[in-house]
Amino acid sequence: MVAKSAAKNKEPEVVPPKPQPVKKAGLASQLKDSLSQQVGQHRELQPNENDEQGARVAQPLRVDLIDPNPYQPRMSFDAEEIEELAQSIEELGLQSPITVRVKGERFELVTGECRLRAHKVLGRVMISSFVVQIDDETSAANALQENVQRKNLSDFEIFNSIMRMRADFKSSNTIKQKIKISKAHLSRIDAFEVFTPGALEILRKNPKIMGSNTAGSLRSALNLLPELDKTAIDEAFCKALRDLTSNKIKQNAFVNAVLTQLGVNKSPKPKSVSSDIQKEGVAIAYVKDTKKERVIHLDRKEFTEDQLNRIWDYVKSVSPIKKE
Numbered sequence: 001m002v003a004k005s006a007a008k009n010k011e012p013e014v015v016p017p018k019p020q021p022v023k024k025a026g027l028a029s030q031l032k033d034s035l036s037q038q039v040g041q042h043r044e045l046q047p048n049e050n051d052e053q054g055a056r057v058a059q060p061l062r063v064d065l066i067d068p069n070p071y072q073p074r075m076s077f078d079a080e081e082i083e084e085l086a087q088s089i090e091e092l093g094l095q096s097p098i099t100v101r102v103k104g105e106r107f108e109l110v111t112g113e114c115r116l117r118a119h120k121v122l123g124r125v126m127i128s129s130f131v132v133q134i135d136d137e138t139s140a141a142n143a144l145q146e147n148v149q150r151k152n153l154s155d156f157e158i159f160n161s162i163m164r165m166r167a168d169f170k171s172s173n174t175i176k177q178k179i180k181i182s183k184a185h186l187s188r189i190d191a192f193e194v195f196t197p198g199a200l201e202i203l204r205k206n207p208k209i210m211g212s213n214t215a216g217s218l219r220s221a222l223n224l225l226p227e228l229d230k231t232a233i234d235e236a237f238c239k240a241l242r243d244l245t246s247n248k249i250k251q252n253a254f255v256n257a258v259l260t261q262l263g264v265n266k267s268p269k270p271k272s273v274s275s276d277i278q279k280e281g282v283a284i285a286y287v288k289d290t291k292k293e294r295v296i297h298l299d300r301k302e303f304t305e306d307q308l309n310r311i312w313d314y315v316k317s318v319s320p321i322k323k324e
Contacts, residue, residue, distance in 0.1 A: 058097040060126040061107060063119055066100055069109045071140035073147050073161035075207045077117065081152075086118035094119075097128040101139060107131070110139050111146040137169045145179050155212035156203050159192040188212035191219040196230070199237035206245050210254065217255050228262060236261035 098112025109116060110132065119127045134142070144161045147153045158181070181189075189212045195203065203210065240257040243249045249257050284302040288295045298308065 056130050056132075058128045058130055061100065061129045061131075063116065063125060063127050066098075066107045066109055066116060066127070066129075067103065068113060069111075069139065069143050071136075071143050071161065071164065072109075072113055073144045073153060073157050074113070075157055075160070075204060077114065078152070082114060082117050082121060085114055086121040089115070089118050090122060094128050097130050099130045099132055099142070101132055101134055108139075110134070110142055137165070140165050140169075141179060148179060148181060152208075154208040155189055155215070156192060156207045156210065159189045159212075160204065160207070162186075162189070185212070188216045191215035194219045194222055196234040196237050198234045199241055202238060202241045202245070206241075209241070209244055210251060214251050214254050218258060221255055221259060225262070225264065232262060 094115065096112075096115070098115050099110040100107040101110055102108075107129075116127060140161070144158070144165075148158065162179075191212060192200075192203070192215045194215070236258045239261055240249070240254055243257060244251065244254055285296055285298050288297070298311070300308070303311075
């Protein structure tokens, strides 16, 4: 009786349903994901770029969610070069992911604008990206450094970018630390500061027409002139720049063109500069610098014969700089 009762109360066996094949989400489905969810994921994944040990993992991002870097130093992009880059990406793939940072509910480009533009040319929806956590100043410096390392960034574009950084961040420390430009090159680039606002506007429209060497020569020439009327200087600069843009003059004639407009026939020759070399308050040598030579006069009574011979031996051992 007990056995029959147990058999009667036995629960029926439940057969589990057969697993259904899971469909892979297509591209259209991926694009429907909420923007906030995607940004949230990358906030967790992004490393701090200041931590050199932080592992950087490239992630696919939607191209239409990436805004340009407001501190992009390039003032123009060569359409032909973008096409060539697009063709290279089509054939070989993207060799180096771009770098972005989170800005609100979107992403902002740090480096890689040419690669991003090439993806748009190809109609690509996604692009491989590093997402980093950096401030505005570092983003601006990184954008400039990447472009300095690549071709066709003009000296004036470098100058314009540095001036914006100095104005916005009130510091040149990041420029010196992050941008690999020699002090001599930076000094020549700073020569663009002599240009008037009107001349700077012309240069912004034609940033590749003049190099820093010409700007440096102009600065040196102006330093030797008496104080001039600012309006006259602006007119002279703009006239010479328009002639340079229209190929009426060559770049090596620019300084003289400006001086001619200012009523100076020839570039003024620098006056000779003299100075004493002193030891313990006593002048032991006299140096005279001119445009073509540096002459050092030694006071014989302040040197022994052996010292004079060693100075002469050193002078003979120095090889002259070969002209290219």
